[in-house]
Amino acid sequence: MKITYYGHSCFVVNIGGKNILFDPFITDNPKNNTTKAEDIVCDIILVSHGHGDHVSDVEVIAKQNDCTIISNFEVVNWFGAKDVKGRPVNHGGTVDLGYCKVKYVNAIHTSSMPDGAYGGNPGGFVVYTDSECVYFAGDTALTMDMKLIPLTCPKVNVALLPIGDNFTMGYQDAAMAAQFIDCDQVVGCHYDTFGYIEIDQEAAVKAFEAKGKTLHLLNIEESINL
Numbered sequence: 001m002k003i004t005y006y007g008h009s010c011f012v013v014n015i016g017g018k019n020i021l022f023d024p025f026i027t028d029n030p031k032n033n034t035t036k037a038e039d040i041v042c043d044i045i046l047v048s049h050g051h052g053d054h055v056s057d058v059e060v061i062a063k064q065n066d067c068t069i070i071s072n073f074e075v076v077n078w079f080g081a082k083d084v085k086g087r088p089v090n091h092g093g094t095v096d097l098g099y100c101k102v103k104y105v106n107a108i109h110t111s112s113m114p115d116g117a118y119g120g121n122p123g124g125f126v127v128y129t130d131s132e133c134v135y136f137a138g139d140t141a142l143t144m145d146m147k148l149i150p151l152t153c154p155k156v157n158v159a160l161l162p163i164g165d166n167f168t169m170g171y172q173d174a175a176m177a178a179q180f181i182d183c184d185q186v187v188g189c190h191y192d193t194f195g196y197i198e199i200d201q202e203a204a205v206k207a208f209e210a211k212g213k214t215l216h217l218l219n220i221e222e223s224i225n226l
């Protein structure tokens with residue numbers, strides 16, 4: 001599958017012949033001065049939780065592409081009031097989109113909307129076809145719940161994991177998360193966007209190497225096939 005990084009936790013993953021956009025935060029991202037939210041082409045948007053650094057470009061991109069968002073009930077309702085189409089899910093639920101399946105899985109974090117409205121509980125997504133599977137963790141701590149993923153989902157080929165610490169797990173815990181989910185290929189996210197989450201990238205790569213895992217750190221708009 002082809003994975004393109006737009007900074008922070010925003011990715012487009014091409015899987016099942018469709019573009020799946022995760023957690024769009026582009027216009028307000030101080031580290032992304034190249035991408036225009038209006039230029040993102042996607043078939044669906046998956047939103048892990050309500051925080052501004054994950055949702056700030058949801059409305060414009062959803063309307064531009066006339067596409068649906070999938071998120072928890074509260075996030076979907078909040079965007080529904082802005083005339084954004086949504087499919088609500090809750091933890092443990094799987095949606096069959098035809099070209100792929102999307103399972104909403106647990107995350108340890110918080111969730112509120114940019115205006116302070118209740119944002120439900122945060123989650124991550126496991127997205128899979130008959131031949132490929134990607135796990136997008138969202139914002140989360142390391143959690144034993146990750147051990148359920150290889151027991152309940154197809155083999156995860158690629159995991160998109162936060163590594164920036166402070167608001168999520170750091171890279172040491174993320175390397176352990178890769179073990180919990182039994183995945184060798186990880187793309188890091190939620191690091192170096194602003195002060196609290198700056199990391200030593202070389203040390204992060206080595207932490208994964210020490211566990212026999214590969215951590216990929218992509219530049220803005222860089223793509224990788226995994």
Ligand code: NI
Nearest residue numbers: 049051109139
């Ligand atoms: Ni968050």
Ligand code: MN
Nearest residue numbers: 051053139167
């Ligand atoms: Mn965040």
